[in-house]
Amino acid sequence: MSSILTCNNLSKSFGNKKALNNINLNLERGRIIGLLGPNGSGKSTFIKLCNDLLTPTSGELQIGGNAPGIETKRIVSYLPERTYLNDWMKVSEIIQMFQDFYPDFNVEKAYDMLKRLSINPSERIKTLSKGTKEKVQLILVMSREAQLYLLDEPIGGVDPAARDYILDTILGNYQENATIIISTHLISDIEQILDDIIFLQNGQVVLTKTVDEIRDENGKSVDTLFREVFKC
Amino acid sequence: MLGKLLKYEIKATARLFLPLYLTLIIFTVINSFLLFIPNAGENSFSFYGFLTTISMIIYVTLMIGLVAMTLIVMIQRFYKNLLGDEGYLMFTLPVKSWNHILSKLTISILWTVTSGIVAFFSIMFISSKNISIPELLNMFSRAFDSFIQYFGASAYLISLEFIVLGLLSIASTILVIYAAISLGHLFNKYKLLASFGMYIALQTVSQIIMSLSAAIFFNQDIFRPGTPFIPSATLVTGILLIGILYYGVFCAGYFALTNYILKRKLNLE
Structure with missing residues (x-):
């Protein structure tokens, strides 16, 4: 099967600081991939590059055969680590907006998830709690039938009880053929759903493996391996 | 879209x-x-x-x-x-x-x-x-009538040029603000202060260019003191057209600059 994301010698610098240094990756369709690394390892920079929110300093990045741009934005569903909702809108209005701009947006799915999380669609976003806003955002992102989902710290801000629901939501709402990249440092929480892992450190890929390989070869959990690799 | x-x-x-x-x-x-x-x-x-x-x-x-x-x-x-x-x-x-x-x-x-x-x-x-509002509107329409009488058929062209010039000058006022904010956003710290500084810088540059081009433009015989100034249709149309070109160039420049920064240099917090 063709790969969804490839990068060759991808680098990004901010002034003298190298945030990403010669990244080479080839990610396949239909996988759930953990992008793991300590704070400041370049996870968010990588995800922002994939979303055309940053321009690479050098190297090449392609998603579905295209460099980041309009074509890739149509097939990529992105959850940033912050709230990006226009707070003057009602929940139903932001859903309408997603429906307007993304042809792959599934409205029924969105309303269904809102109902299950008992979020009132006619409520103003301004009045929602921080956790609820994050849930709305996740619903918007997962209601798209995208080919690549880029989730930046999707469980960072919510309580452990909601984490399970969110992981279920992620699992239950993506096409078999789609790939999900989840960036986080809360590894033990998401370990059970991952197929592959990428370890990032100081802007470089230090390890890419499937979770099965890690268990077979190292006889360890991803969490344990992470603690070993990134031992301070 | x-x-x-x-x-x-x-x-x-x-x-x-x-x-x-x-x-x-x-x-x-x-x-x-x-x-x-x-x-x-x-x-x-x-x-x-x-x-x-x-x-x-x-x-x-x-x-x-x-x-x-x-x-x-x-x-x-x-x-x-x-x-x-x-x-x-x-x-x-x-x-x-x-x-x-x-x-x-x-x-x-x-x-x-x-x-x-x-x-x-x-x-x-x-x-x-x-005066009542209808009277007022009537006054405007009479003023416009004598304007048409003076300039003839060119009056419509002149009116159109006026509108375009007005819109372009508003657009350039807005675009210089956009360009300044975008430039200010390239700074890592004090973005708002930097935007303000960039606004002053852009305005200064525009003013210098405008003064220079005006000095060249008005240094012609018809603008010499002593020459009787009769605003002919051709002259007014020409002056307005130059104004349109001038603002058009500035608008295009600020737009291109803003677009370049948003497209290539975007770095959201």
């Missing part, structure tokens, strides 16, 4: 402007009503006089508010919606960056013009104690 962006831009701004326009219209009516009533007594402090003063203060405040709001919303919609957290959504929509700039610019021009029209008619309405 531009149409959809325009729709959301109008939605986001109309909720601020329409109530303000409505309040202004209500106070225009209240004020002109109060002004029409003959004063009860010049010397006595009356409840009526007190009411008139209060109503007038509110009216003037609303007028200032209208100007301030037009400017603040123009800046806010660009800064907050594109370069703030909301930018994460806006820039991941499948839309080209120049569409974002164009939609914000178009709606900003729309509100600037509307605010101008509302303010103009409001002032006319209040100050027209002796």
Whole structure:
């Protein structure tokens, strides 16, 4: 099967600081991939590059055969680590907006998830709690039938009880053929759903493996391996 | 996609402007009503006089508010919606960056013009104690008639040029603000201060270019002192056209600069 994301010698610098240094990756369709690394390892920079929110300093990045741009934005569903909702809108209005701009947006799915999380669609976003806003955002992102989902710290801000629901939501709402990249440092929480892992450190890929390989070869959990690799 | 962006831009701004326009219209009516009533007594402090003063203060405040709001919303919609957290959504929509700039610019021009029209008619309405609005409109149409008589068929071209020039000068005022904010955003710290500095820098450069080109342009025989100045249709059309070109070039420059930064140098917090 063709790969969804490839990068060759991808680098990004901010002034003298190298945030990403010669990244080479080839990610396949239909996988759930953990992008793991300590704070400041370049996870968010990588995800922002994939979303055309940053321009690479050098190297090449392609998603579905295209460099980041309009074509890739149509097939990529992105959850940033912050709230990006226009707070003057009602929940139903932001859903309408997603429906307007993304042809792959599934409205029924969105309303269904809102109902299950008992979020009132006619409520103003301004009045929602921080956790609820994050849930709305996740619903918007997962209601798209995208080919690549880029989730930046999707469980960072919510309580452990909601984490399970969110992981279920992620699992239950993506096409078999789609790939999900989840960036986080809360590894033990998401370990059970991952197929592959990428370890990032100081802007470089230090390890890419499937979770099965890690268990077979190292006889360890991803969490344990992470603690070993990134031992301070 | 531009149409959809325009729709959301109008939605986001109309909720601020329409109530303000409505309040202004209500106070225009209240004020002109109060002004029409003959004063009860010049010397006595009356409840009526007190009411008139209060109503007038509110009216003037609303007028200032209208100007301030037009400017603040123009800046806010660009800064907050594109370069703030909301930018994460806006820039991941499948839309080209120049569409974002164009939609914000178009709606900003729309509100600037509307605010101008509302303010103009409001002032006319209040100050027209002796003239009625139809009379006033009639006056304008008569003025336009003599304008047509003077310039002949060129009058329509001149009017069109005036409108284009007006819109372009509004556009360049807005675009220089966008360009300054975008340049300021390239700084890691003190972005707002940097934007302000960039605005002054851009304005200074524009002023120098304008002075230089004006010095060259007006250094011609017909503008020499002593030459009788008769505004012929050709001359007026020509001068307006030069103005249009001048603002057109500035608009294009600021637009291109803003688009380059948003497309290639974007770095959201």
